Amino acid sequence: MKFPKPYTLKEIAQLIDCEYVGAQDFPVLGMNEIHVVNAGDIVFVDHPKYYGKALESNATIVLINKKVDCPEGKALLISDDPFRDFNVLTNYFKPFQPSNNQISKTAKIGKNTIIQPNSFIGNNVQIGDHCIIHSNVSIYDNTVIGNHVEIHSGTVLGANAFYYKNRPSGFDQLKSGGRVVIENHVDIGAACTIDRGVTADTTIKAGTKIDNQVQIGHDTIIGKKCLIASQVGIAGCVIIQDEVTIWGQVGIASGITIGAKAVISAKSGVSKSLKGAKSYFGIPADDSRLKYKEIASLRKIPELLEKLKQNEKK
Helix, strand or coil: EEEEEEEEEHHHHHHHHEEEEEECCCCEEECHHHHHCCCEEEEEEHHHHHHHHCCCCCCEEEECCCCCCCCCCCCEEECHHHHHHHHHHHHHHHCCCCCCCCCHHHHHHHEEEEEECEECCCCCCCCCCCEEEECCCEEECCCCEEECEEEEEEEEEECCCCCCECCCCCCEEEECCCCECCCCCCCCEEECCECCCCCCCEECCCEEEEHHHHHHHHCCCECCCEEEEECCEEEECCCCCCCCCCCCCEEEECCCCCCCCCCCCCEEEEECCCCCEEEEECCEEEEEHHHHHHHHHHHHHHHHHHHHHHHHHH
16 A cells, blocks of 8 residues: 655654654655565564564564664554554555445546446546446445456455454454455356455456356456356455466465466365466365375275285185
8 A cells, every 4th residue: 555645753653652673764755564565565474483583574664662773774653453554554555445435436438338236436436448346246446447357246355364363352454445456358247256455456357257156355366368267266466477277175274385277176275385287175275296196005905905915814
């Protein structure tokens, strides 16, 4: 998330009422999660295990819960609760804005685009030309949709990330201030859910086709000309490269990469990154040929046991 204008370190510290380390006029340009940070961004960290990763990241401002040595060229914001204060900043720069209209007055809709009855189009949504938005679609604030996109009934674009911190009082949600970006010539089936990024974009690239009842988590990037069949669940921060095919009921864990032109067979569970241009199957998903050999071997176990019994009798 980039701020509407540059802020100083002192100004940001005042917003969250915390101490800072660094020049008071140190420039602050935005805030992001660690996997998408750039120079000028704030990143938060609240566990010693991840201090090093945050301090060595591309972020130049680290919101942290302990005063540590500040790396050269960076600044610190010292907070007793960085998770809470990251939410404070998200609420400040991307507050929830209720809409009193079915199609927000701030939405921009291109030529020859059809919006069917009972669909909701939120604030600052951009929809390109020659699109069809079927009935009962909900498109949350700040979503960007390209040209020649079709979205079927019951789909929701832009719900909050499934991202929580476990506290003694219960689960505390990390606020979502990112967007959903749908590029040109994308088709999205009925009853799909695509969550917005926490601070960046969940992106579906040009030419990808998504079947009914697919869940796509926050900050995931799906490449060009992918095919995703029904009931697939993709967690947050996943990168799926171009021309990947994912068949029904596949589950994909967070933070992994699927290489270009990979094919994942139905009901597979993907728990680690997979190389491109190969076929995968099983739980955990692995090279299809190896998995089928494993299955064939398992089927022989009763026969082998019977042979062992016969040998023992002899």
